[in-house]
Amino acid sequence: MTGRSAYDVLVVSSYKPLPARLLADELIGRVSVITEPQFADFYGPEVRVTTVGSIDDLTAVRDAALGIFAAGRVDAVLTPTEAGIAASGLLRSHYGVQGIGYETANACSNKYVMKRTLAAAGVPVTAFRPVYRLAEVPAAAAELGWPVVVKPTFGGGAFNVVELHSPGEFEAFAADRRSTGLRAQRTPLLVESLVEMVAEYHCDAVVHEGEPSFAAVSRYHGPVLRSLGGFIGSHPLADAHPDREAVVALLREVLTAVGLRSGVAHLEVFRTTAGLLVGEIACRPPGGGLVEGLALQYGVDLWQAFLETSLGLPPTLRLRPAGHLVVNSMLPARPGRITAITPAEKLAALPGALQVTMSRRVGDVIDPDLYSTSHTGVVLFAVEREEEIPGRLRELAQLYQLDVTPSPGLGEGRGHQLRRVP
């Protein structure tokens, strides 16, 4: 629709388009897209698509946008994925569009600046150092103390994130092709102290006028559950959980530090033996099955809230809490061509199953480099009590079968993936 109440938007995205239901939302009028050539066919003929070599090329994105602004009003710039967050912030700042400007977008996507900003504001984070090439890691690690985590300053999905425990392990890694991705980075690298985590939380919030008008705190499946076969997922904390309030208090500190006054926030927080530490903040809805899980748990649609807050509108939250606990779990992938995979109908036989969404099927090729495809689907199921989760995940692991054969033309992957974090 292009009526009076519709907003004209510019979408900046690469490997994942804005969810189709948002593109079809009655709030949205004309849609223009800046993307990379290989993703141009995500969009229909009614969408004006402009391509750039990389959506992280700020100059190219800025210049490509001029033609879109010349063609008509742009009410909001939307970026659904981690890639492009900084570029879309730059567009808003440069062209004077409402929403998250470059400074906040950068603080929510550039992990070094994020850590620096949080530490300066007194938010507890792991010790860290920036380095500008891989060879500087041992010096930084010696200052911080081994073991360390090394990651690119930009990126999602734990792609090219590596844990290193000693100078010797670093030497082996640096000489190995697993480090190709980190060596090729054209941005600084972040070296962080590796901390022992007692629990890992994520906090998903809708922020309006500087205040979280919705905030859910969830706990990721612990290492024991993940060892069942890579079933990464989470479930919301009970309201009475002692860490719930503390995590929301940290969220408020983080929002103030990065200047996020309106939008959707995804915060990672760890409990360590020394207390809670903030991991990372993202200014977008999370991936995996988290949005769907929170929708079933609370009746809150984070993508709708993302659209509304991007348009400068108050989010229409209609809380309808479920009586049970909604657990989300991704189905683990493996590189290669899929020869067999459990169909959704069979997975739906899991007791308490609420929703099964398969993103891969027989014949699909899973590229070791495409971190966004590191799951083959998402299962959401209900339990009455937290204690039931391990047993239910064990049942899921027994139901789920994935067979792959090496696919011709699939390389070893240019990067190294530590663990998928939504």
Added chain:
Amino acid sequence: MTGRSAYDVLVVSSYKPLPARLLADELIGRVSVITEPQFADFYGPEVRVTTVGSIDDLTAVRDAALGIFAAGRVDAVLTPTEAGIAASGLLRSHYGVQGIGYETANACSNKYVMKRTLAAAGVPVTAFRPVYRLAEVPAAAAELGWPVVVKPTFGGGAFNVVELHSPGEFEAFAADRRSTGLRAQRTPLLVESLVEMVAEYHCDAVVHEGEPSFAAVSRYHGPVLRSLGGFIGSHPLADAHPDREAVVALLREVLTAVGLRSGVAHLEVFRTTAGLLVGEIACRPPGGGLVEGLALQYGVDLWQAFLETSLGLPPTLRLRPAGHLVVNSMLPARPGRITAITPAEKLAALPGALQVTMSRRVGDVIDPDLYSTSHTGVVLFAVEREEEIPGRLRELAQLYQLDVTPSPGLGEGRGHQLRRVP
């Protein structure tokens, strides 16, 4: 020097280098420079120079800086000119360097965002509209009411700024080669209502921890004086002048609106029949002879303050007000090869002359496009009372002689210059 107390800096600049005395300052250790190829020879062999096609290419500047950060500490990023202000802000934000980040740098150099930011904060500005190509100017002007001023969103020196009084004048301009520069812009254009100015002020301030620790308000020579032959210049307002306090109050509002908490600010303010209006803010010392004039008037060195605040140091202001009024005046230039120009010694015979600095000499070619060379020198002189200024400028106009011949190879100029504003 490279001792413990020296700071390593990255200079981002194009047509004008950081003043040599700053490069030689004892605060400065290692100097790295990102500039454009034609300006690389401004620097000596001890300076690491990296070139990019344009210092306004944010991606190129960001990527070029990675090698500089990899080579060693960068304590501050310095940009002495209007060009590169946004890019240097981006570098600070992206690499986590202290000083003015992208959001503030953009609000202090992107004239549309500047106006939008000031208007949103309730600061009085002229009515304005952004347009994305020259052909949209008449529609914007019809909304605002003719006459209008059209300018690129980025730029200094009033280059490519044009006053248009009617649709007919626009048509003639758009069809003429004078509009080549505006038509070639790859950024939005700003259309503003042209307002009748009763007086034009500039306010130069040193800002530390959000507060102006020094602020001088000066008045530009009025149109009558400029009609003497283009002697652009200014003189400080007496402390008792009724507009002085009002301009400083506006400065405070502007600093808050753009988020400039530390640095050197140059603010343009106009008195109109409807009151004071803010023109533009820049986050750097002004050009022309203004820095030298203020140094003689108040004993304050804005470049030193620029360096100190860029390094995160409190500015060392040592106020030594002069007993007289220090007037600055630029010597007007004309395109062509200089065949005769009054020597400094002869200009120094002007009564009250304090300092004469010639930037051009016989044989030099003045390019119609090089707005930074639109003067041939600067004369500073003392008067006891404001009323003496017109007479003294008349004497200067009689002393100053400039003869040029058309220079082979000099074109008509790609742009259009309205009036030189420092």
